[in-house]
Amino acid sequence: MGATAKILLLGSGELGREFVISAKRLGAEVIACDSYANAPAMQVADGFEVFSMLDGEALGAAIEKHRPDLIVPEVEAIRTEVLKDYEDRGFTVVPSARATIMTMNRDRIREVAAQELGLRTSTYLYAETREEMRAAVEKVGLPCVVKPVMSSSGKGQSTVRSADAVDTAWDYAVAGMRGDRQRVIVEAFIPFDYEITLLTIRTRDGVLFCPPIGHRQERGDYQESWQPAAMSDSAIHAAQEMARAVVDNLGGYGLFGVEFFVVGDTVIFSELSPRPHDTGMVTLISQNLTEFDLHARAILGLPIPGITLHGPSASAVVLADRDSADFTVSGIADALRPAAPGVDLDVRIFNKPTTRPYRRMGVALALVRDGTVEDARAAARDAAAKITLTYR
Numbered sequence: 504m505g506a507t508a509k510i511l512l513l514g515s516g517e518l519g520r521e522f523v524i525s526a527k528r529l530g531a532e533v534i535a536c537d538s539y540a541n542a543p544a545m546q547v548a549d550g551f552e553v554f555s556m557l558d559g560e561a562l563g564a565a566i567e568k569h570r571p572d573l574i575v576p577e578v579e580a581i582r583t584e585v586l587k588d589y590e591d592r593g594f595t596v597v598p599s600a601r602a603t604i605m606t607m608n609r610d611r612i613r614e615v616a617a618q619e620l621g622l623r624t625s626t627y628l629y630a631e632t633r634e635e636m637r638a639a640v641e642k643v644g645l646p647c648v649v650k651p652v653m654s655s656s657g658k659g660q661s662t663v664r665s666a667d668a669v670d671t672a673w674d675y676a677v678a679g680m681r682g683d684r685q686r687v688i689v690e691a692f693i694p695f696d697y698e699i700t701l702l703t704i705r706t707r708d709g710v711l712f713c714p715p716i717g718h719r720q721e722r723g724d725y726q727e728s729w730q731p732a733a734m735s736d737s738a739i740h741a742a743q744e745m746a747r748a749v750v751d752n753l754g755g756y757g758l759f760g761v762e763f764f765v766v767g768d769t770v771i772f773s774e775l776s777p778r779p780h781d782t783g784m785v786t787l788i789s790q791n792l793t794e795f796d797l798h799a800r801a802i803l804g805l806p807i808p809g810i811t812l813h814g815p816s817a818s819a820v821v822l823a824d825r826d827s828a829d830f831t832v833s834g835i836a837d838a839l840r841p842a843a844p845g846v847d848l849d850v851r852i853f854n855k856p857t858t859r860p861y862r863r864m865g866v867a868l869a870l871v872r873d874g875t876v877e878d879a880r881a882a883a884r885d886a887a888a889k890i891t892l893t894y895r
């Protein structure tokens with residue numbers, strides 16, 4: 504086929520879909536994998552495979568069948584030991600098998616950040632039983648945040664505000680955890696002023712940063728994001744140095760979404776994704792190169808001469824509210840009509856085959872040429888509100 508590189512994409516959601524488009528524009532061939540057919544990235548890829556990424560045998564079989572130049576994880580939940588195995592046999596895992604193992608397990612990345620690198624994090628303890636969790640909550644203090652060590656997008660996460668809530672939080676964490684380790688992290692609740700994602704790109708020519716992205720989360724899941732987040736120079740510098748330390752420790756090439764809480768001028772490391780981040784979808788309108796373009800260039804060894812911001816920008820999510828396999832999406836024309844001049848609007852509709860409560864089905868994007876980040880946030884929220892899901 505004469506492709507520049509053959510990529511096996513592990514996970515085929517909305518982030519994968521945009522990544523496939525970016526990689527294909529640079530001549531790559533992409534085989535998209537996920538646990539269900541017709542996933543968003545499969546719809547735009549060269550080929551697809553349907554299997555659970557947690558099934559080590561099926562994962563190995565897909566790697567053997569396609570013999571990709573690059574294995575690119577798109578979700579956290581992957582049988583990562585298999586990736587390590589194939590890396591040892593000479594395959595390239597993006598950014599590295601170790602990075603996928605460390606970040607899939609909150610306790611492992613926390614140990615690297617807090618113990619090995621000495622970065623500031625929330626106070627934390629681990630627990631493997633209800634009783635241990637009760638003791639951990641007492642030591643860490645109230646309020647605190649409880650999360651399964653293996654989970655993402657807020658699954659199994661809750662905030663404990665009183666001692667009576669310990670049982671409910673434990674049960675919720677156990678129900679929301681994935682993988683075979685019944686273990687939670689109990690973190691002191693950080694009353695942050697704001698939180699950011701710092702998109703950090705590790706390339707052969709060094710480490711690059713995008714302007715910081717602010718975001719708002721509900722139920723541990725992102726609702727809106729904006730760029731640039733207003734931050735002091737010293738806070739940006741502190742976040743960049745922490746992000747650099749973490750990505751250099753993890754190694755490999757690619758884009759990482761490094762999450763921080765900010766209190767005054769104090770920057771606290773939270774966690775990171777060794778791949779494009781959901782809050783980074785704002786870069787689909789805000790930058791000359793999107794986070795997906797940057798990931799593709801970094802892993803293909805292509806130059807990134809500069810990252811420029813077009814102006815204050817924002818993204819706002821479109822969520823479903825029930826389970827359905829028969830629904831339509833409408834209102835796109837209204838969503839794309841700006842209420843004011845000087846505002847660019849766009850949408851991404853993911854075409855997921857089914858809905859479920861709070862499932863992200865699309866995102867609205869806004870860029871204001873002559874205005875503020877607040878204007879961009881309002882424009883993105885208004886556009887998202889115009890998109891409706893009708894269930895049949």
Ligand SMILES: Nc1ncnc2c1ncn2[C@@H]1O[C@H](COP(=O)(O)OP(=O)(O)OP(=O)(O)O)[C@@H](O)[C@H]1O
Binds near residue numbers: 695
């Ligand atoms: N210790 C904490 N104090 C205050 N808020 C917190 C704390 N930990 C998490 N949160 C809130 O919950 C959100 C989700 O937490 P976190 O990023 O750890 O979960 P996640 O499941 O990995 O999410 P994702 O996979 O979407 O990144 C954070 O962005 C923040 O808003």
Ligand SMILES: NCC(=O)N[C@@H]1O[C@H](COP(=O)([O-])[O-])[C@@H](O)[C@H]1O
Binds near residue numbers: 855
């Ligand atoms: N915070 C991680 C994240 O945003 N991941 C993105 O969501 C998809 C899963 O969506 P689904 O649960 O709707 O299938 C993943 O495939 C990825 O694109």
Ligand SMILES: [Mg+2]
Binds near residue numbers: 762774
């Ligand atoms: Mg997070």
